[in-house]
Amino acid sequence: MEIELLTQNLKEGINNVERLTKKSPTLQVLDNTLLEADKNFLKLISTNLETSMIWWVLSKVNREGRVAVPATFLNNLINLIKDNKVKLRSENKNLILEMANQTTQIQGIDPEEFPIIPQIEKKDPIEIEGEQLEQGLSQVVEVPSPSQVRPEISGIYFSFKKDKIKIVGTDSFRLAEKTISLEKKLKKEGQFILPQASGRELVNVLSQKPGPLKIYFEPSQVLFEWPGQEISYPHIHLLSRLIEGEYPNYQEIIPKKYTAQITLKREDFLTQIKEAGLFSGKISEVKLTPIAKSKKIKIFAQSPEVGKNEAYLTAKIESQGEVPEVSFNYRFLVDGLQNIKSSEVILKLSDGEGPGVLRPVGDLSYLYILMPIKAS
Amino acid sequence: MTNDELWQAVLAQIQFNVSRANFATWFRNTKILSKNQGEVLISVENSFSKEWLDNKYASLILKILRSLDRDTKAIEFRVALKKPSALSATRGTTKRDEEKERTGGPQLPFQEFTLDIKTNLNPRYTFDNFVVGGFNELAHAAARAVSENPGFVYNPLFIYGGVGLGKTHLLQAIGNRITELSPKRKIKYAPSERFLSSIVEAIRNHSIGELKKSFKDVDVLIIDDVQFFAGKEKSQEEFFHIFNFLYQSQKQIILSSDKTPKAIPSLEHRLRSRFEGGMIADIGSPDFETRLAILKAKCEEKNVELDSKVMEYIVSVVKNNIREIEGALNRLIIFQKINNKAPSPEIAKKLLESLIASPRRTTNFKKIIQVVSNLYDLTEKDLLSTARRKEIVKPRQVAMYLLREELKESYPAIGRRFGGKDHTTVIYAREKIAKELKSDDNLLTELDLIRQRLYTEF
Numbered sequence: 001m002e003i004e005l006l007t008q009n010l011k012e013g014i015n016n017v018e019r020l021t022k023k024s025p026t027l028q029v030l031d032n033t034l035l036e037a038d039k040n041f042l043k044l045i046s047t048n049l050e051t052s053m054i055w056w057v058l059s060k061v062n063r064e065g066r067v068a069v070p071a072t073f074l075n076n077l078i079n080l081i082k083d084n085k086v087k088l089r090s091e092n093k094n095l096i097l098e099m100a101n102q103t104t105q106i107q108g109i110d111p112e113e114f115p116i117i118p119q120i121e122k123k124d125p126i127e128i129e130g131e132q133l134e135q136g137l138s139q140v141v142e143v144p145s146p147s148q149v150r151p152e153i154s155g156i157y158f159s160f161k162k163d164k165i166k167i168v169g170t171d172s173f174r175l176a177e178k179t180i181s182l183e184k185k186l187k188k189e190g191q192f193i194l195p196q197a198s199g200r201e202l203v204n205v206l207s208q209k210p211g212p213l214k215i216y217f218e219p220s221q222v223l224f225e226w227p228g229q230e231i232s233y234p235h236i237h238l239l240s241r242l243i244e245g246e247y248p249n250y251q252e253i254i255p256k257k258y259t260a261q262i263t264l265k266r267e268d269f270l271t272q273i274k275e276a277g278l279f280s281g282k283i284s285e286v287k288l289t290p291i292a293k294s295k296k297i298k299i300f301a302q303s304p305e306v307g308k309n310e311a312y313l314t315a316k317i318e319s320q321g322e323v324p325e326v327s328f329n330y331r332f333l334v335d336g337l338q339n340i341k342s343s344e345v346i347l348k349l350s351d352g353e354g355p356g357v358l359r360p361v362g363d364l365s366y367l368y369i370l371m372p373i374k375a376s
Numbered sequence: 377m378t379n380d381e382l383w384q385a386v387l388a389q390i391q392f393n394v395s396r397a398n399f400a401t402w403f404r405n406t407k408i409l410s411k412n413q414g415e416v417l418i419s420v421e422n423s424f425s426k427e428w429l430d431n432k433y434a435s436l437i438l439k440i441l442r443s444l445d446r447d448t449k450a451i452e453f454r455v456a457l458k459k460p461s462a463l464s465a466t467r468g469t470t471k472r473d474e475e476k477e478r479t480g481g482p483q484l485p486f487q488e489f490t491l492d493i494k495t496n497l498n499p500r501y502t503f504d505n506f507v508v509g510g511f512n513e514l515a516h517a518a519a520r521a522v523s524e525n526p527g528f529v530y531n532p533l534f535i536y537g538g539v540g541l542g543k544t545h546l547l548q549a550i551g552n553r554i555t556e557l558s559p560k561r562k563i564k565y566a567p568s569e570r571f572l573s574s575i576v577e578a579i580r581n582h583s584i585g586e587l588k589k590s591f592k593d594v595d596v597l598i599i600d601d602v603q604f605f606a607g608k609e610k611s612q613e614e615f616f617h618i619f620n621f622l623y624q625s626q627k628q629i630i631l632s633s634d635k636t637p638k639a640i641p642s643l644e645h646r647l648r649s650r651f652e653g654g655m656i657a658d659i660g661s662p663d664f665e666t667r668l669a670i671l672k673a674k675c676e677e678k679n680v681e682l683d684s685k686v687m688e689y690i691v692s693v694v695k696n697n698i699r700e701i702e703g704a705l706n707r708l709i710i711f712q713k714i715n716n717k718a719p720s721p722e723i724a725k726k727l728l729e730s731l732i733a734s735p736r737r738t739t740n741f742k743k744i745i746q747v748v749s750n751l752y753d754l755t756e757k758d759l760l761s762t763a764r765r766k767e768i769v770k771p772r773q774v775a776m777y778l779l780r781e782e783l784k785e786s787y788p789a790i791g792r793r794f795g796g797k798d799h800t801t802v803i804y805a806r807e808k809i810a811k812e813l814k815s816d817d818n819l820l821t822e823l824d825l826i827r828q829r830l831y832t833e834f
Contacts, residue, residue: 027401049424113398116431118423153489172485220455221423241422246493252570253486283482283713304714329483353484374482374706 001037001065001090005057007081010042013055014075016205016236017046020053021071027115033071034114035088035095038064041233042088045117046071051198052117053205054237056228066111069095074106117239120223124188125214126160128180130226133213134206136167136178139339139366141199143169143176152245155193160186168250169196174332174370175250176339181365192217193247198240205238217242253369255350255357260290260319262297263361266345270337272311276301277330279309285373286333289325290349292317301330323349327373328356336368377445379408383418386440393436402428409456414449416441419456426453482710495555496565501548507673509666512542515657519546523553526561526596526628530655532619535632537659538828540699543632546659547598550630554596561595568604575611584614591618596628602651603633607642616647623650635825641753658821662698667691671701680709686724693728704728739782739830741793747829748775751822762795773805774819778826780806 017033024030027049034045037059044055067090077097087098093111097104140156147154150172157168165180194202202224206213214225219242226236276286281303289298297315302308317323326349337345342360349356358368377385383406391399402425409417418437420426429437430453441448491498503523508516515537521529533550535543551563566574578587591597597618605612622629633640636658637651662670668691675682686708694700707727708719719727749759752771759772772794779790780802787799787806794802812819 027397029397047424049422115424116427118427150489170486170489172489173483175486248489248491248493250488253488281714285482355486371484371486374484374710 001035001061001067001088002063003037003042003059003061003089004085004087005042005059007078007083007086009057010086011078011081012208013042013044013057014071014078016208017044017053017055018071018075019204020046020048020051020201022048024048029068029109029113029115031070031072032068032109032114033074034066034068034111035090036066036111037061037088045114047115047117049115050195050241051201052237052239053201054117054234054239056233056235058231065090067093067095067108068111068114069106069108077104077106118221120216120218120221120239122216122223125216125225126165126186126188127184128165128182128213128215130206130210130213132180133165134203134210136165136180136365137199137206138203139178140167140169140176141196141203142335143171143174144196145171146196147171151243152193152247155195155243156199157191157193157247157250159191161189162186168247170248170250173329174336174368175253176336176369177250177367179365190217191247192222193243193245194222194240195243198238201240202238205236209236220244253355254367255348255354255369258348258350258357260292260317260323260349262290262318262347262349263316264297264313264345264347266337266340266343266360268313269345269347270334272299272313273330273333273337276309276311277334279303279306280330281305283373284329284331285327286330287325287327288347290315290317290319290323292319292321292323298325326356328370329373332370333358336370339368340366379411382411382441382444383408385444386437389440390433390436394433401425402433405456409454414447416448416451418451418453420453421456423455426455429453482706482713492555495551495563497548497551497555497563499552501545502552503549505673505677506542506545506549507666507670509662509669511660511662511666512537512546515546515659518655518657519550520553522628522630523550523557526554527626531623531626532629532631532651532654534637534651534654534656535630535659536634536636536656538634538661538696538824540697541659541661542698543634543659544600547600547630547632551596551598554628562593563596563598564591564594565598565600567600568602571599571615572604572608572611575614579610588614588618588621592621594622594627596630597622598630600632601634602631603635603640605643605647606640609644612644612647616644616650619647619650629654634828635821639751639822639825641750661696664691667695667698667701670698671705674702674705678705678709680705680712681718682708683718683721683724685721686719689721689724690728741779741783741785743830744775744778744782744826747826748778751826751829760794762797773809774823774826776802776805777809778823778830782827782830 014033021031021033030048036043036045038061040058040061042057042059044057046053081099083099089096089098093108095106095108097106137156144154144156153170153172159166163182163185165182167178167180169176209226211229212227214227216223216225222240222242224238225234228235273286276299277284279301280286285301287300289300291298295314295317296312297317299311299313300309336358340358340360342363344361346359346361347356348359353372353374355369355371358370360366387403390403405421406425407419409419420429434451438448438451441451490500503520506516515535518530518533519535522533535546537543548565551565554561554563574587578584605615619629631651636656637643637648640648668687671687671691690701690704694704708724711719711723711727745756745759748771749756754768754771758768759775776790776794779785779793780787787802790802791797791799809819813823
C-alpha cells in the first residue's frame, strides 16, 4: 500500500483504536492494529475479540494494500510527529512512514494473521444523537461490576421500546436507570446487554465525536456507527459482542411506597457524605436520620479506629411521622450523587430494609436505587 | 463414526496446518452440531471464529471431512449461543461469597435478583434448611407430599400461620423441590400483592385475556398471603376463574395466608369454599427447643459461633417470630464483626434490650375497633352500636376484652364507648372471653391474629 494523509487525522484515529488492543498470551496479533488502504480511505482496525473498532481516515491512496503493526508503538510515534502530512507505505510486512525530513520503518506482522471483523446486517437502524447517548450512558456505565457468576448483570442493559431508550446498570446492590425519550418512534424494538468495557469505550468515543449515531443489533452483536460528516461514508464503527442471558426483571425493585422524601442541595450533600465516608470504617457505613421537626438530616459515621463525624444539613422533608434512621454504603451514595447533575436532589426512603432512591429534582429521566446496610 | 469422533478426526489433521495460537483461539469449543444429507453444521464460539474459519479454513475443513466421509457436500458455521442456565447450579453459594468479599457482610443486595427469572422462586428456600418441629409438622408433611406428587394429593394446599413463622419458606421450598424433581414443569410463584397488581394492570391495559392465558399453562401455581385478596372483588373473580381452570386440569395450587379461609374478611363464598376444599394446614408458634434448633441452623448458615448461653437467651426472649430471631442474631453478628470478639451473655442482653423492650408498642381505641371489625367483617358502626345480633355480640365482647387487656381502660370507660353500656356488662364480656380462650382454639387464633395486626401493621 501507499497512501498520503493528514497527520492530525491519523493521530486521532490511532489514538482511539489503540485503546482496544491488549496483550494476549494466546493470540499475539491482538496487540496490533491493521492498516488497510482501499479506494479513498485508510481503515484503522483494532479488536480484542470482544470490542472492535474501525476508523476511516480520508486519504490519497496511490496503491491499495494492508499492513499490521504494534498499535501502541505506532501511537507513541505518531504523537511525536510534527509534520502536517505523512506518507505511509508498506514493504513486505513492514510499515514505512515518510515525512519531510525523516523516514521510519516499523516492523509489522503478516496482515493475514489479523482477525476478520464480523459483519452485521445493516437493517432498521436506531438513530440517536450522540450527546444524548453519551450523557445517559455515562450516568449508568460505572454501576455494574464484573461478575463471573452472573454475567448478565455485569453488562449494561439497553431496551428500545416505542419512543424510549432505557439504559440500566446494576451490581445487585444498587441500580441506575436512564430513560432517553426520542422525538420519533423507534423503527425497531428490542433489547440487549452490552459488556461494560464496550460501554466505556462508547462513552469515550462519544465524548470526542458527538453528532448523530446509528445502532444496529443482532442477537449476538451490536454495531454503533458514526456516519462521516463531510462524506457519505461511515467514519467510525464500534462493534461489540453482546452478553447472552436474560436481564433480571429490574422494574420490580423500584419501590412503590416511600416513608419519606427528602430534598437536599446536591453539592452540600455530596461533600458531607464524602466527609462522613472518611470516618465510616470497614463497612463504609454512614447513617442518615431525617429529622422532620427541625427540617434537617443528620449524617453520622464512626469507626473505632478513626473517630466519629456528625453533621446536620438543611433539608425539605416530607414524611408521615418520624422516619427511622437508615444506613448506606457511602461509596454508593457518592456514586449516585456524582451521576446526578441537577443542583438539588431528592432522596426517597422506603420501609425497613427496603431500598432508597436518588433522583435529580426536575428530571424524571434518571433513577438511582441503592440498598441499605443492615442497621447495627 | 459419531459427530464428535468425526470432528476430533478433523481437528487431529488440522492442527498440523495451523499455528498453535490460531488453533487454540479459533477452534476452541467448536463441534459438529448436525449432519444432514451431506451438509455439516459446525458450531463455533463467537462471530470472530465464524469469520475466520469461514474465510480461511472452510475449504481445508471440507476437504478433510470429505476424506473421512465421502457424502459430505457442504459445511456451514454457526455461532452457538451459550445457555446461561449452565451456571445457575452453583450460583447460590458462590454468589453470596462474592458479595461478602466485596462488602463485608451487612450490605443488603436486591432480593429480587436472586430469584429465578421464570418461576420467581428464591433458590435459598429449600426443605433441607427448613427446621421441622411440632408446630409445623403437619404443614411440612403436607408440603412434602405435594412436592412429590403435585396435583394429585392435596389440592389446593392451604397453609396458614402468623407472621415470620416460615410460610413463605415452605411455599418456596415446595416450588424448588418440584423444579428439582421435574424441571420441565412450569411453576409460578407470586406474592398476592404482585398477583393483584398484575390483575389491576391487565384490566387497565385491556389485556386480562392474555394474563389469564399466561396462568393457564402453569403446572403449579403458588400464591403467598392470599389474605390480601380481602375486599378486592374483581381480582377475586379473576382469580376464581384461574383457580377453577387449573383445578379442573389437575394442576397443583398452593396458597398461604395469615388466617384460615373462614377468617379472611370479605372473601367471596365460592372462593372460600374452594380454598377449604383441599388440605388446610397450620403453622403455630415454635416451642423453645425448636426455636433453639432454628437459631443453631441459622448460625451454621451464617458461619458464626455463639455461646450456648447467648443462644438460649435469644430464644427465651424472642418467642413468636422466627424472623425476629434472625434479626437478633444479625445484631450480634455485627457486634462480633466490629469488635472482633464474641458477645458474652451480658453484652448480648444489652444489645438485644431495645429489641425486646421496645415491643411495648402502643395501640389505641380506634385501631382496636378497626382491626376487630375488619377481622369479623363488620362495620365499625355495627360494632359500636347497641344491636344484640349474635354475629355482632361476640366481636363486641372481643373488642371490650382487648380494650381492657391491651389499654387497661376502666370498665365504665369501656362501657361508655359502646353506647353507654353498664360496667358490669363489660366485666361479663371480659370474663366470658377469658374463659372461652381456655377451651376454644379458634378464638385463640383469632386473638393472636388481632394482636399481631394491632402491633405489626402500620
